[in-house]
Amino acid sequence: xxxxxxxxxxxxxxxxxxxxxxxxxxxxxxxxxxxxxxxxxxxxxxxxxxxxxxxxxxxxxxxxxxxxxxxxxxxxxxxxxxxxxxxxxxxxxxxxxxxxxxxxxxxxxxxxxxxxxxxxxxxxxxxxxxxxxxxxxxxxxxxxxxxxxxxxxxxxxxxxxxxxxxxxxxxxxxxxxxxxxxxxxxxxxxxxxxxxxxxxxxxxxxxxxxxxxxxxxxxxxxxxxxxxxxxxxxxxxxxxxxxxxxxxxxxxxxxxxxxxxxxxxxxxxxxxxxxxxxxxxxxxxxxxxxxxxxxxxxxxxxxxxxxxxxxxxxxxxxxxxxxxxxxxxxxxxxxxxxxxxxxxxxxxxxxxxxxxxxxxxxxxxxxxxxxxxxxxxxxxxxxxxxxxxxxxxxxxxxxxxxxxxxxxxxxxxxxxxxxxxxxxxxxxxxxx
Amino acid sequence: xxxxxxxxxxxxxxxxxxxxxxxxxxxxxxxxxxxxxxxxxxxxxxxxxxxxxxxxxxxxxxxxxxxxxxxxxxxxxxxxxxxxxxxxxxxxxxxxxxxxxxxxxxxxxxxxxxxxxxxxxxxxxxxxxxxxxxxxxxxxxxxxxxxxxxxxxxxxxxxxxxxxxxxxxxxxxxxxxxxxxxxxxxxxxxxxxxxxxxxxxxxxxxxxxxxxxxxxxxxxxxxxxxxxxxxxxxxxxxxxxxxxxxxxxxxxxxxxxxxxxxxxxxxxxxxxxxxxxxxxxxxxxxxxxxxxxxxxxxxxxxxxxxxxxxxxxxxxxxxxxxxxxxxxxxxxxxxxxxxxxxxxxxxxxxxxxxxxxxxxxxxxxxxxxxxxxxxxxxxxxxxxxxxxxxxxxxxxxxxxxxxxxxxxxxxxxxxxxxxxxxxxxxxxxxxxxxxxxxxxxxxxxxxxxxxxxxxxxxxxxxxxxxxxxxxxxxxxxxxxxxxxxxxxxxxxxxxxxxxxxxxxxxxxxxxxxxxxx
Numbered sequence: 033x034x035x036x037x038x039x040x041x042x043x044x045x046x047x048x049x050x051x052x053x054x055x056x057x058x059x060x061x062x063x064x065x066x067x068x069x070x071x072x073x074x075x076x077x078x079x080x081x082x083x084x085x086x087x088x089x090x091x092x093x094x095x096x097x098x099x100x101x102x103x104x105x106x107x108x109x110x111x112x113x114x115x116x117x118x119x120x121x122x123x124x125x126x127x128x129x130x131x132x133x134x135x136x137x138x139x140x141x142x143x144x145x146x147x148x149x150x151x152x153x154x155x156x157x158x159x160x161x162x163x164x165x166x167x168x169x170x171x172x173x174x175x176x177x178x179x180x181x182x183x184x185x186x187x188x189x190x191x192x193x194x195x196x197x198x199x200x201x202x203x204x205x206x207x208x209x210x211x212x213x214x215x216x217x218x219x220x221x222x223x224x225x226x227x228x229x230x231x232x233x234x235x236x237x238x239x240x241x242x243x244x245x246x247x248x249x250x251x252x253x254x255x256x257x258x259x260x261x262x263x264x265x266x267x268x269x270x271x272x273x274x275x276x277x278x279x280x281x282x283x284x285x286x287x288x289x290x291x292x293x294x295x296x297x298x299x300x301x302x303x304x305x306x307x308x309x310x311x312x313x314x315x316x317x318x319x320x321x322x323x324x325x326x327x328x329x330x331x332x333x334x335x336x337x338x339x340x341x342x343x344x345x346x347x348x349x350x351x352x353x354x355x356x357x358x359x360x361x362x363x364x365x366x367x368x369x370x371x372x373x374x375x376x377x378x379x380x381x382x383x384x385x386x387x388x389x390x391x392x393x394x395x396x397x398x399x400x401x402x403x404x405x406x407x408x409x410x411x412x413x414x415x416x417x418x419x420x421x422x423x424x425x426x427x428x429x430x431x432x433x434x435x436x437x438x439x440x441x442x443x444x445x446x447x448x449x450x451x452x453x454x455x456x457x458x459x460x461x462x463x464x
Numbered sequence: 465x466x467x468x469x470x471x472x473x474x475x476x477x478x479x480x481x482x483x484x485x486x487x488x489x490x491x492x493x494x495x496x497x498x499x500x501x502x503x504x505x506x507x508x509x510x511x512x513x514x515x516x517x518x519x520x521x522x523x524x525x526x527x528x529x530x531x532x533x534x535x536x537x538x539x540x541x542x543x544x545x546x547x548x549x550x551x552x553x554x555x556x557x558x559x560x561x562x563x564x565x566x567x568x569x570x571x572x573x574x575x576x577x578x579x580x581x582x583x584x585x586x587x588x589x590x591x592x593x594x595x596x597x598x599x600x601x602x603x604x605x606x607x608x609x610x611x612x613x614x615x616x617x618x619x620x621x622x623x624x625x626x627x628x629x630x631x632x633x634x635x636x637x638x639x640x641x642x643x644x645x646x647x648x649x650x651x652x653x654x655x656x657x658x659x660x661x662x663x664x665x666x667x668x669x670x671x672x673x674x675x676x677x678x679x680x681x682x683x684x685x686x687x688x689x690x691x692x693x694x695x696x697x698x699x700x701x702x703x704x705x706x707x708x709x710x711x712x713x714x715x716x717x718x719x720x721x722x723x724x725x726x727x728x729x730x731x732x733x734x735x736x737x738x739x740x741x742x743x744x745x746x747x748x749x750x751x752x753x754x755x756x757x758x759x760x761x762x763x764x765x766x767x768x769x770x771x772x773x774x775x776x777x778x779x780x781x782x783x784x785x786x787x788x789x790x791x792x793x794x795x796x797x798x799x800x801x802x803x804x805x806x807x808x809x810x811x812x813x814x815x816x817x818x819x820x821x822x823x824x825x826x827x828x829x830x831x832x833x834x835x836x837x838x839x840x841x842x843x844x845x846x847x848x849x850x851x852x853x854x855x856x857x858x859x860x861x862x863x864x865x866x867x868x869x870x871x872x873x874x875x876x877x878x879x880x881x882x883x884x885x886x887x888x889x890x891x892x893x894x895x896x897x898x899x900x901x902x903x904x905x906x907x908x909x910x911x912x913x914x915x916x917x918x919x920x921x922x923x924x925x926x927x928x929x930x931x932x933x934x935x936x937x938x939x940x941x942x943x944x945x946x947x948x949x950x951x952x953x954x955x956x957x958x959x960x961x962x963x964x965x966x967x968x969x970x971x972x973x974x975x976x977x978x979x980x981x
Contacts, residue, residue, distance in 0.1 A: 033492055033587075035485055035511045038518060039572055045521040046541040052629070053538030082546075092536055093641050093944035095929075095937060097910050102935035104874045107899050109801060110792025111868035111886055119880040120872065144542045145549070 053090070054150075060085045065146075065154040069300065070293065073329055081151060084143045152304065177265035186262030195261035203259060209252040210245040218242050274312035275364040275396070277302060278353075280346045282371040283319040283337050291403040292333055295370035298401055298445050302368055310364065316353055320346035322376075326353060341374045343420060344382040351390050360394040367391065368399045373418025380423040387424075392432055400424055400436040401445075475770050481575035488513075491580050492587070494771055498762045499588040502839055506591040507566040507606060511583070514569050519555050520545055522569060526741070527559045529567060530613050532620040532733070534636050560586035562594040562744070564606040577776035581783060584762035589755025596847045597750075599743040603648075609740060616733045623726050635727050635980065638948035639713060639734035644909055646713030646735035647742045701919060708913040711735070712927075712949070715914050721923065722954035727980055731952070746850045746905050753807015754846050756788060757815075760808070790867065801902075806867070810854075811842055813863045824861060856900035861892045871898045876934070910937055912959075923955040931963045936970060946974040954979045 054061060064083040114120075146154070182195050222238045225231045279299050281287070299315075306313045317332040318324055321339030324346040346369070354365065375383065392398060402421055417425070424436055439445055477494045478487050492511070499506070514522070524541035525531035547553035557574055561567040568586045570579060594600050605612075624632045639646070702708070709715045713735040717728045744751070763784075767777045790805035791797040814832070817825045818841050821833035832841055845854065863869075864887045871885040871894060885891035885898070901907055916926040929937055942959065950957040959972040 033489075033496070033509050033511065035488055035492075035513070037485070038512045038514045038569075041518070045518070046524045046538060048533045049524060049535065049538030050541055051538070052533060052535035052633075053542060056535040056538075056633075090535075090539055091944075092637075093941040093948075094644055095642070095910055095912060095942055095945050096644070097908070097935045098938045101876045102931075103876070103933040104935070105884075105898050105901065106872045106874065106881075107801070107869060107895065107902050108793035108872060109790055109867045109869055110794065111870040112792075112794075114870055114883045114886060116883060116886055116888070116891060118883040120883065121880055122874075142539075142543070144546045 057085055057090050060090070061146075062154050065151060069155055070296075079148055079151065082143055082145045083151075086142070090142060155300075155304075177267055180264050180266040182261040183264040184258075184261065186264070190263045190265075192261045192263045196255065196259050199259035199261060200255045203256060204252065204254070207252045208248075209254075210248050215242065215245050215249070218245065274314075274362070275306050275310040275366060276314045276316060276354075276358045277306055278316050278318060278350050278365070278367040279332065280318050280320070280350060280367065280369040280371075281332065282321070282341055282343070282346075282374065283332075283335075284321045284341045284374070285336070285338055286372050286374060287403075290405065291370075291372060294403045294439050294442070294445070295401065296333060297442060298370065298399075298439065299368060301445060302366065302399070306366060314358075316350075316358075318346050318349050318353070320349070324349040340376055341371075342379045343369075343371065343375045344379050344386055347383060347386045347391060351386070354394065364396045365394055366397050366399075367395055368401070370401050370403055371420060372404060373402045373420045375418075375420040375423070377419055380419060383420075384423050384427055388427055392434060395433055398432075398434045400434070402436070402438045404438060404440050476773065477580065477766070477771050478576040478776075479773070481577070483576040483579055487576060488579060491576065492583055494766060495580060495583045495588060495762055498765050499584075499758075501765075502758070502761065503843075504588050504592040504758070505595055506588060507564040507595050509568050509587040509591060510565040511568050511570060511587065513572050515572055516548075516555060519559070519569070519571055520548065522559055523555075527561060528613055529561065529610070530617050532617045532636075533624075534640070535633065536640065558582040558586045560590045561609075562590075562600060562604060562606055562740075563609045566591045566594065566606075567610075575776075575779070577772065577779045578783065580766070580772065580776075581759055581763060581780055584759035585755045588762065589758030590751060592758065592843075593747070593751050593754045593846055596843070597743070597747060597850075598848055599746055599850050603743050604740050612736070616737070619729065619733065623730065627726070632730065634951075634978075635730045636734065638952050639731045641945045641948045642712050642716075642952075643734055643738040645912055646711060646731075646738045648711055648714070648739060649742075649906060698916070702916065705917060707917070708915045708928075710911070710913045712912070712914060713738075716949075716952050719917075720953055723952065723980055742905075743850075746852070749803035749807045749851045749903060750846065750849065750854050751807075752803045753811050754842075756784075756804050756808040757811040757842065760784060792868070809867065810858060810860075810863055813860055813866075814838065814842060814845070814858060816862075817860065822862075828860060829858075851903035852900050852905075855903055856896060859896045859899060861887070864892055864895050869895050869899065871895050907932065925949075925953050925955065925957045927957065927959045929959060929961040931961050931969070934963065936961055939970075942972055943974070946972050947977070950974040950976040951979050 061083065064085050068081065068083050182192055218238055218241060222235065222242065225235050225238065277299075281292070281295055303313065303315065315329070316326060317329055318326050319332055319337070320341075320343065321337045322342045322345065323339070326349060350367065354360065358365065387398070400420075402418065421436070421438075424434075428434060428436065437444065477491050483491070488511070492509075520541060522529070523544050524537045526537075531537065544553070548555060555571065557571055557578055559569040566587065568583070568591075570582055574582060594606065600606070620632060620636075705719060706715075713731050716723070717731045717735065720728075723731070763772070763777070763780050766772045767774075767780075772780075788802070788805045788808045790802045790809075791799075815838035817829055817833050818835050818838040821829075825833040835841060845858065849857065868887060870883060870887065871891070872881050873884045874881045885894035887895070911930040911932070913928055913930075914925060915928045918924040918926070946957055946959055954976055956976075957974045960968050961970040962968045
């Protein structure tokens with residue numbers, strides 16, 4: 033017999049198998065992630081979590097006897113009152129009786145937990161982001177130290193002399209360590225008395241006092257290890273700042289679920305992008321028809337309104353909220369507007385001027401995405417641009433922090449971002 | 465840690481729940497002393513202490529210390545991990561492997577009492593069973609298994625490198641789907657080597673010469689012999705291919721026309737490993753019963769001799785009682801017959817009959833009742849039976865009464881289920897026979913055989929499922945497995961399901977969509 037301690041051995045022997053499994057189920061997992069992110073709040077986009085994969089896709093088939101039909105025998109323990117010949121009502125299928133035979137069909141779905149990274153990775157993969165862009169969305173992971181109080185241990189280089197001395201002083205006062213001046217004073221007195229001569233009692237008394245003082249000075253050190261303080265740092269994502277993200281959406285009847293889903297994906301991606309760069313990200317949802325209203329996320333995506341389409345109302349609402357709660361001096365402001373391009377023609381002028389005078393000067397970035405359906409025939413792809421598009425197109429200039437795109441499919445969402453990244457890298461960290 | 469190990473002269477093996485490696489080896493010696501008294505015959509154990517994470521790893525590779533890689537093990541791992549992290553499922557205290565040396569994994573979190581229990585259970589109970597039971601002796605090679613697994617792992621890793629993960633995965637998927645059809649259930653006749661073949665030929669000739677009588681030539685040939693000679697083309701073909709053949713993987717490995725050598729080897733690996741695990745399925749209940757009986761006996765004796773404290777004896781009883789609990793059929797916790805409970809109850813009952821038999825026992829088991837040597841009797845049983853034969857020989861009326869076993873028949877054509885036998889004079893034999901059938905693995909696995917190959921036509925492979933009790937194959941699964949089979953075979957595959965009267969009820973067909981070439 034011999035005993036082996038295996039605990040130190042590398043664990044994670046199954047890592048290879050786990051990777052093979054996720055690769056195998058990749059399409060399914062990606063689909064599950066898509067489904068999951070549909071039900072999630074935008075602010076939860078970046079979190080991992082449990083996903084459910086239909087067991088069908090990772091099923092291992094075998095030739096086995098069916099769990100239905102035929103004649104079966106069950107041998108059960110714990111008979112209480114049955115006697116031979118009794119009839120028992122057939123339990124509803126799936127009831128406990130099947131347990132006696134080991135051929136039960138098992139579960140019909142397979143759930144397991146993904147880590148945050150795995151989840152975001154699959155989420156981004158679903159949007160068909162190129163790798164480089166993925167890295168940009170996720171941020172480079174740059175962190176910088178931030179002062180965060182003091183601690184009692186640390187490297188000499190971060191010793192805080194001021195705090196240490198402060199502690200030491202407090203301790204010296206509390207324990208009544210004799211001050212240097214006091215000793216000097218006594219010594220001076222002694223010297224004076226000795227020169228004078230006589231005063232034997234007094235000299236003795238002062239000597240006694242001096243001796244006591246000297247002992248106290250040794251017993252109570254000037255700086256004790258308990259006084260020493262070091263500066264404490266915390267690593268923080270850089271830049272540390274706050275941002276607010278305005279989601280504007282046209283919810284008139286023409287925006288159907290597909291279009292809303294596209295818009296939601298865009299918002300999710302923008303949120304992910306912002307939450308990696310700013311410490312606090314708040315999201316404001318404003319929906320509009322011919323009038324605009326700030327609502328919560330659920331209402332934003334799921335309730336329908338009827339009415340005309342007046343975009344300027346949403347912009348007015350946004351300006352109002354911005355001035356009320358998010359002063360541009362303190363907040364970085366991002367706005368994303370989704371619409372199918374309809375607007376009341378006479379409103380265009382007002383919209384454009386609002387955008388140009390009141391919003392764009394205060395925004396880090398304003399994104400307009402025009403959601404639509406895949407044109408069924410090639411011929412139709414040359415449809416005339418919508419009224420809103422034409423109106424925005426007029427003010428579009430490289431100097432303005434604004435981008436607009438037509439989005440017909442999930443994979444169109446990314447290019448809108450590319451413009452954002454280009455701007456960011458040119459302007460360096462000016463936004464902070 | 466010093467408090468954990470009791471002094472050398474102290475009879476106590478350990479004092480509190482903590483243990484270190486000295487304690488562990490002291491515990492092992494204590495357990496071994498009693499194991500030797502019981503004259504248990506074991507492979508030399510190799511005890512390995514592992515963490516929970518490593519236990520999860522071990523779960524994923526069917527408990528084996530090393531295994532080839534496949535996504536299905538990853539699936540297993542992910543599932544167990546999720547269940548464990550959520551607290552829905554605990555982990556086993558140990559895993560033991562039928563190998564020589566016998567590998568026993570102990571979880572580091574076990575208390576000293578649990579380590580004692582687990583060593584008695586696995587290193588002595590299971591180990592003795594592995595080494596002595598005839599099914600294991602016949603079918604598994606405990607000396608070679610670890611080396612073989614290492615070979616298999618390397619071979620498959622090499623293949624992945626040479627032919628790509630996807631290709632290897634495809635073969636493994638297909639082979640895994642058929643692994644229950646990759647088992648030799650009966651020891652066939654062994655292939656002779658050349659020398660013994662020669663010797664036999666020589667002996668035959670000598671025998672023939674001795675008996676030679678020219679008169680035999682004049683005897684007219686009988687009618688029967690003539691009929692026998694008239695073999696059809698079909699019989700010839702079947703004899704040539706060794707049909708019917710129930711080991712589908714074996715047949716594919718040897719005769720599939722389109723597989724490449726490495727693919728045959730992969731199939732062989734899956735087949736041999738399935739074969740290695742087959743005895744465990746046949747003896748699950750006895751194996752656990754044997755281990756539970758052994759640990760109970762050892763712990764009891766350790767306590768009687770004052771080698772474990774009263775506290776740890778209670779801890780042991782608590783854990784033991786949980787293990788052998790059998791909820792009633794109408795209990796919410798009921799999840800089939802607990803093999804630990806049934807095995808332990810039956811073995812305890814055999815012990816009772818050996819020592820203290822009633823008149824009923826003498827009538828039912830005249831050979832065994834009152835022979836006074838329970839351990840030797842049990843050892844004989846552990847060596848020579850499997851679950852099915854064990855139940856059909858040794859399930860006593862006393863156990864049937866104690867557990868309140870009763871037989872319910874479910875005929876899909878009837879409206880209600882009917883109680884066919886209970887624990888009374890009329891029912892004992894029927895309950896016993898039904899329980900034996902319940903443990904008969906060959907009744908759980910469908911009986912599927914390759915019956916013919918159309919060699920001259922389109923090389924169609926024909927399989928037959930002999931339906932028992934009207935229970936057909938799970939249809940969706942059967943289609944998928946057949947698809948895998950068609951890919952491996954490379955040509956069309958047919959599966960018919962017929963009952964014993966020869967009525968064909970269902971036909972499945974599959975064409976290879978993406979054959980292996």
